[in-house]
Amino acid sequence: MELSAATLLPVALASLAILVSVLRRSKSASSSDKRRPPGPPCLPFIGSLLHLVTSKAPVVLRDLARKYGPVMYLRLGRVDHVVISSPAAAQEVLRDNNLNFSSRPNLLVTETICYGGLDIAFAPYGAYWRTLRKLCTMELLSARKVRQFAHIRDTETLSMIQNVRAASTSGKPVHLASLLLACANSITAKAAFGEVCDAELREQFLTAMEVGVSAGGGFCVGDLFPSLWFVDVITGLKGGLWKARRQIDAVFDTIIAESEARREKKKTSTTATAEEDDILSVILQIKDEGEIKFPVGNTNVKAIILDLFIGGTETTATSVEWIMSELMRNPDVMQKVQAEVRRTFDNKKPQDHEAHIEELHYMKMIIKETLRMHPPLPLMIPHECRQTCDIGGFKVLEGSRILINAWAIGRNPDSWEDAEVFRPERFEDSNLDYKGTQYEYLPFGSGRRMCPGSNFGLAALDLILARLLYYFNWSLLGGMRPDELDTEMIAGATAKKKNPLNLVATPYNVPMETQS
Known part of the structure; x- marks a missing residue:
């Protein structure tokens, strides 16, 4: 969610033409203005954007909330934003007024990368989204x-272990971030597409997806200044996103064509069963059988699969890297x-490791x-207010965008003793889980728009982490002390480590027959 100074420059130039009219404000405030949430002073035209010229937006917003309160107003460009930073306020938004905040704003990345909001994450609330959600929870990610x-x-986690072993025997440091991303991507690709997506196609797909995720983590000028939509065209941002799309x-066209051909062959086979189907095959089968009440074309299929990749790759890999750090x-x-x-x-x-994951109680506490401390989406995906309502005693206007600071909520000292201290034992006798019903802990969100793929991501995360811990002893480079390892982040749509984690791996003395 970073805004660069380079992005502000065309905005500032454009603002000169209308600055005079902006400054001519009425001295009398309306009742809704009087009741809007408190927030930092707004500059003419750009509002509070300067507060977000940073790679640490969750930290900045947490610090501002300490001054202005857990329901805080920010005018970002020409769009009203309300930042939620406490469990009580989050509960009002995500439970008490769930339906009113169940939609998403229409952003440039939604229009381009996310197929015009046909995906699960950004689809506006309505019959289409409800059907997708049901399809996801009942069929695709059950x-x-x-x-x-x-x-x-x-298979894929053992392949990653072999790559780590190869680096360790050569004496090279292990660059965990790249290995984790490759492993998470392979798991997601094979679950989504089966064997029809080769390494070259995956690389093309990841390159394009990285552009979309990067743009989705920041502010586009047109998203905050609708009348200045042309700035994103002039800067090349919109063209870059359409190129990535x-x-x-x-890539999708190639994969879908191959999947369709494979399905035709399977129709004549007596050995294949539905249990063998990858996610794409399931979607295509449902589409062909007309089980969905609205027309479903290949564009819808692409949008659904895209969400699975975005949610199942970078967030999983980033979370494991934070855990190891x-x-x-x-x-x-x-x-x-x-x-x-x-x-x-x-x-x-x-092959029996995953069956024993549930016995790893302490590891589960470490993950929690x-x-x-490091939620996968520190500011979640923005919600949009569908109808003016009250939150925390303040009026939130229709059309406002709601940012829920999950990073700040997870470090709230009113909810967590020694909130900045890493102490897994705090979960030993706790009933906190990932279901989103306890608002002091929201790693996957809550309510109608909470992440539908958390079980898929956690299953991969559990096994990746368990095997890294089982097969290797780990040490820091060059005699670095543990307290010298930084935990600085770069927060966009996700929160990555600013300095990727490089470690020395020493194989654990496991009998050879259990390694292969």
Whole structure:
């Protein structure tokens, strides 16, 4: 959610022409103005945008909320924003007024990369979105379907372990970020497409998707200044997004054609069953059988699959990197969790590892604690107010965009003792879970628009982390002390480590028959 100085320049130039009219404000404020949430002073035309010329927007917004309150007004360009920074205010938005805040704003990235809002994440609230949500939870990402992909997780995580082993035997540091992203992407690709998506197609797809995710994490001029939509054209941003969209389309067209051909062959086979179907095949089958009440074309199919990739790759990889960073900063915790994993996995065949994940209670606490401090989407995806209402005693106007600062909520000292301290044991006797019903803990959101793919992502995260801890001992480079390892972030749509984690891996002495 970063705004660069370069982006502000054309806005500032354009503002000169209308600055005089903006300054001619009425001295009498309307009753709705009097009751709007408090917030920092607004500059003419650009409002409070200067506060977000930073790569740490969640931190800045948390600090502003300490001064102005947990329901805070920001005028960003010409658009009203309300920032939510407390569990009580989040509950009002996500539960008490859930329906009123169940839609999404129409953004440039929605129009381009997300196929005009035909995806699950950005589709406006209505019958189409409700159908997609039901399709996702009941068919595409159900608990049964996630279990069905266990063999993919097993194969791809073992492949990652072999890559780490190769780096360790050559004496090279392990660049975890790239290995984790490649592993998460392979798991998602094979679950989504089966075997029809080769490495070259995946690389083309990831390159294009990176453009979209990067743009989605920031502010486009046209999103904040609708009358200045042409600035995104002049700067090339809109053209770049459409170029990425065409590249994604080309990859999807190839994959869908191959999947359709494979499905035709399977119709004559007596050995294939529905249980063997990848997610794309399931969607195409549902589309062909006309089970969905509205017309579904290949564009809809692409939009649905795109969401799965965006939600199942970078967020999973980034979360594991944060977990490993926190473990390296806390050697006692690392020692304790590795003892648990090795006690559980020793003398087990690799293909049986996932069946024993639920026995790793301490590792589960570590994951929860890391997601508290480093939620995958620190500001979530913006909500849009559909009808003027009250939140926290303040009036939120129709059309306002709502930013929920999950990063700040997870570090709220009123909810968490020693909120800035990494202490997994706080979850030992806690009933907090990922369901989004306890508003002090929202790593995957809450309400109608909470992440429908959390089970899919967590299943991959669990096995990736468990195997990294089982197969290797880890140390910092060059004699670095644990307290010297930084946890600085760069927050866009997701919150990455500013300095990627590089570690030295030493293979754990596992009997060879359990390694292969």
